[in-house]
Amino acid sequence: MAGGAVAVAGVVKDYPGKMTLFVFFTCLVASSGGLIFGYDIGISGGVTAMDSFLEKFFPAVYRKQNQETVTNQYCKFESQTLTLFTSSLYLAALIASFFASSATRAFGRRNSMLGGGATFLAGAVINGFAKNIAMLIVGRILLGIGVGFANQSVPLYLSEMAPARLRGMLNIGFQLMITIGILIANLINYGTSKISGGWGWRVGLGLAAVPAIIITLGALILPDTPNSLVERGQAEKAKTMLRRIRGSSDVQEEYDDLVAASDASKVVKHPWSTLSNRKYRPQLVMSFLIPMFQQLTGINMVMFYSPVLFKTIGFGDDASLMAAVITGLVNASATIVSILTVDRIGRRVLFLEGGVQMIIAQVVVGTLIGIKFGTSGQGDISKPYAIFVVLFICVFVSGFAWSWGPLGWLVPSEIFPLEIRSAAQSISVSVNMFFTFVVAQVFLMMMCHLKFALFYFFGAWVLMMTIFVFFFVPETKNVPIEEMTEVWKRHWYWSKYIDDDDRDVEMAATS
Template sequence: MAGGSFAPTGEVKHYAGKVTGFVVITCIVAAFGGLIFGYDIGVSGGVTSMDAFLKQFFPQVYAKQLQAHENQYCKFDSELLTMFTSSLYVAGLLASFFASSMTRLYGRLPSMLFGGVTFLIGSAVNGAAKDVTMLIVGRVLLGVGVGFANQSVPVYLSEMAPAKIRGALNMCFQLAITIGIFAANLVNYGTSKINGDYGWRISLALAAVPAIIMLAGAVFLPETPNSLIERGQVEKAKAIIQKIRGTSEVEEELQDIIDASEASKQVAHPWANILQKKYRPQLVMAIAIPMFQQFTGINIIMFYAPVLFKTLGFGDEASLMSAVISGLVNVLATFVSIGTVDKFGRRALFLEGGVQMFISQLLVGVVIGKTFGTSGTGTITKGSANFVLFLICAYVAAFAWSWGPLGWLVPSEIFPLEVRSAGQCINVAVNLLFTFVIAQVFLSMLCHLKFGLFFFFAGWVLLMTIFIFFFLPETKNVPIEEMELIWRKHWFWGKIIPQEDDRAQSKPKPAQS
């Protein structure tokens, strides 16, 4: 594998050093980049359920909502309204390709800084919006910020963290996303009580706060050793490794990173090379995992929780409070993942979470189907509404300790250095592409598929759980520069990877810098 050599026993190596307070603090600060993504996910659904916002920008939706006694499923169906939410993700998708080049050529931190600045500008534009066009422009700027942050932060975390706790530290990114969602839900609940149009303006403008936090953190963070070595700063990289590992004996890890850098410099076109057969397992995972993550249906909850709860018969205030409850569950369940991912592994969490989400979605579909049927008429009882809220919380909890954080962790840790930026770019682009698709079509799908929408997503959850069971090897405790061995040992991928590409025999031996 590029960037690593195999131990004489054929097992992956474990580098010297310990878990230092410096590396933990550094990774936690970097993970704050997830706040901007999370806050945006949480805030958009809240403001689109506020009457003052709908009256000013989407009066037809507001009028339809008042006449929705005949069909609960369709009262928020509007392509323009969903474009407000989903435009961010198109911009993020396109920005991620530029972010890949910046991350590779200039380092992980410049991408984080640029993302924070554009997100800050976007929050100001949205808070001051006078018409739908201004709203969309603000969302596009927010999307550029999200694209750059989602490209750089997971890679930064995977490269800085020691293998034994890489999962936990990388999941701090997902934790920051969940905290951002929860904070947005709380803000929406508070601002919904403000008369006039100031409530939704405050909600949108407060996106500046996570952007400022991300910018402040990026200014003081050190660059990753991998990025420094890529740009010829070997001695500085060595000093950073010694500091984050808490030992002066870092020659083995340093040399492996140097080897990876030498190999990566021989790859003039990472976008072409990533299509080679030796990278096929990683490429498949970088496409399948983020696609499946969105087809869990999580964003119908995170984007549109207040809208969904309002559709199910919750009042205005009750719908926002229900979103706060599910957001809190999301945060707390992520701590479960942080505490267990490096102990029980990625596969166990993926599989358990898949089963729990599948059951929860099936039951939600059954309850809603029995209540509203296919006509969309009827009134949900308080007991049934509370049961639906419980099931949604069970579903959110399962996602928060499985597909949520693992959807970012696994793709960020499996690529060798020479194609890592391109691989992470694909991961982010696929994630944002399908985030856009789900956000854009959800309200229309709810109108047409009705309660069958939950069965639709349950079917995808079943499929992706089977995929993980058969095709994803365990990556816990494997150094990021030693990851190739697990693919060579896998029952399926071992047959795909060309055997002659054995880095233990063929990798270059550059002079020690």
């Protein structure tokens, strides 16, 4: 079937499980790992829009934006050094995610979160007391290591702890925490920009220690997942934990499947090379394309640089920070919509609707900016016109927040079998961080050269990824993660990889 939808009724198992207070609490604490990622996304754009921060660390950019002769709005903030401040974190997270894969598999999801939170805390302290660019970059690298470990372990933890029927809702708690972190950071940016003496940026960067402490202390009290306990040879403890999180003593079938998956995992000595096997082709493709497309929506040009972006298109200092607060509020609110609907209407509907909504919004925003500033970058923007621009940016943000934002983390974390789960999640995180780094590093340069067409550029990517979802992404709602192979067996395209592998196994057994 060309749409890629999957009929799984009667094929996959339906394990017992319900929302228990214990599961809700553990998933809430674990999802707080998203706060560190979201806070950094929001705070970076705010401090880079503060004159005191630019004057101290990036004086060339400060002089450029304050020269009366500079009238090209598109190029006011172009600086590779300035963008390196933002993007260095994501390069560090990319590298750290490969080490996080081995740590998450060997020591468990909980300990990986603990290490990530502690490292992020160290980076926050260094950035808060930074005296020069070198200290800023060292702090950013430590923040990146923390993000790499948290983004590797938290989505896996949530998917493994949640009952299949509620996996989407509980996993999206991670994305909700990211959006809350962004919103809090935008509010702090708005408040600290008014501090006299020009040290408000130190408060913003230093307060990153708060979400770091939350996830570090939270990880100390969290239990590990049954999947991870079985994987590390703690079978009885895993069975006890499974009974507790499912709220039922009838867990034998799920437990047996976990043990079988663990036995298969132990046979795999080199999960990285195993990923190249033909039967894992669907998961490998998804681990690359879903995080890549998520970042090529263009969301980070709004979230990283929202104050800078709004100043670029003619907003004043306070107005640009307030507009960033508004988009942050929309982002968090729309994520709640995804939480309430993802396990009812499914992943594909949200993917497709969100894609269409983002395409329309990007075309409208690009056109509105083009009408006012053309290719010269010269012009003024009236208050009603500015409100209209913010309105459609909010339409874009909301489309992302209930589709590609949360689903970009949810779907990869739920489709990998245990034997390749840590390695595949590491690929997913590293691809996400790589494209986050690229977009963060080149955005201001692209704004200077592509001008208003930058929105059309990202809109074209959203069109491509929406087509990809329609044909190649199956529906995974309500399917236990240990039974996800059945989804690929019923897909119009991916089934051939599974069928070919099954035939190879049969031939080897009979020869």
